[in-house]
Amino acid sequence: MFAQQLMNGLMLGGIYALVAVSFTLTIGILNFLNFSIPALFMLGGVVSCALLAAGVPAVGAAAGALAATGLASLLVERCTFRWLSTSDPHIPLVSSLGFLIFFENLVLVYFGSDAVGYPSPFARASVKVSDLTVSLPQTGGFLLALVLVALCYVLLKYTKLGRGLRSIAESPAIAEMLGVKVGWTVSSVYLVSGLLAGIGGILFGISYLQVSWDMGSEVALKGVSAMVLGGMGNVWGAVLGALIIAVIEVMTIAYLNSEAVNVFVYGLLLVIIAFCPRGLLGDRVKMAERM
């Protein structure tokens, strides 16, 4: 029982981790809490679901969903980033909230308010390991999430693009002076962050076989909490936070009841922020001061 729940928690944590890293990229580098990420997560799930239902093969459906989230993310970038450096930090926040309302209700119009079954090509494939039931799509999703996060880390740490990104995190003006193509680099942050959220949405559909227009909100709240728990702008902190939160959530549902989940998850978060206001692993890119 305990081992099974622990595994379920880790699987859920993989999805939270993707969303948390998606948040942490725009926060750590651009100092911008992107409220449209729940919508991008939802678009990944819903668009792939619609394409699969229309008979498109799995690879095509995934590609189509990622193209949709990528385009949506770049659209958000056009309307938010330009204002980040110039004025009040709250303005891009409001714009991204506007996008959240826009996308969610657009899907609501076309998709209806009920949760829709996800026509996953893998369905409920699972194997038995002693008395554990291991869901294959969930395990695959979890491993994919870890690989993607690791790739993000490598991208940030070792590539030219990553160096550009980190220099923008320090100071966009100086980065531009030193020859970093700020506009292009920023677009790529939005693209990567949007794609991570979109992949998270697809994995959610494959793992839990259900998508709906408001699937993003709850997951994104947990994702933001995970990011803060681990320390903003810190990729591995986001993963650690996501796994902790998901395991607490699953354990609470298993041993107490589902109403008590938020007491423990957000209670822990509140205590952590009160006693170590920079998260468990601290923010490596110290961006918070500028806020």
Place this chain on the structure above:
Amino acid sequence: MSGYALQIGAILCVHVIAAYAAYMTLAAGQLNLGIAGFMALGAYGSAVLSNAGWAMPQSIAGAVLLASLVGLCVSYPVLRARGIYLTIATLAFSEVVVALILNMESLGAASGLVVVGHLGFWPILWVTLGVVALVVFLASTRFGLCLTAIRNDAQGAAVFGVRTRRIEVTAFTIGAALAGLAGALYAHHFSYVEAQRFNVLLSTYAVLYTLLGGLQTPLGPLVGAALFTLAPELLRGTDEWRYVTFGAVIVVLMLLRSEGLFTRSFIHNLMHRRPAT
């Protein structure tokens, strides 16, 4: 006025007070996403007091006192964090309050709580006008000036002798009290409260009204809340598309008027023929 118009009016008033609750902390440069939590405290506090036999004004006052005390206690640890951390801390606080209520059988848990007594539209309107007057007055005092100074440059303000921490705690507490008031009025207007109503979306909308209206003047939240409560009602004819339109309007508005609708130069242009430079 018809029953429908009175209902919309009462909701509008609650939104206006909630927007001012968000405005108080935003005016000091911090984003508070815990409005819904304080509203829940106010709503359930006043509901319990009213059901225990208190008269309505006393129970509402008691609920406001409760919300501001909790706000004061929470503000100290929460204001240790800055920026996004503070925002998430207030969000977490709000979620904890709602989750605790959902787990308390004595408060009706998930099925909600029936409130004794009903408050009509007109008293709510008078209270709302009082709140607007209070915030406009506060903005004209030294306290209001300090808020603006902290929002623009906290370190600079501290150098010039502004006690930033004390001002921030005061603003946060007043915000909590206003949110509690909004919750208490809401509970007594509908004579029924359920904890699920006080979710993140409610806090987000309160902040949204304030930022869309503009932070520059204390009338911004009023304009923002009024416009964005009434606009979806006017768009009711377009039915399911109205929130799509609403989202698009927000994005376009922020592109065109990033300081909010009701800015100082806008007021200047209203009063004088020559535009402000």
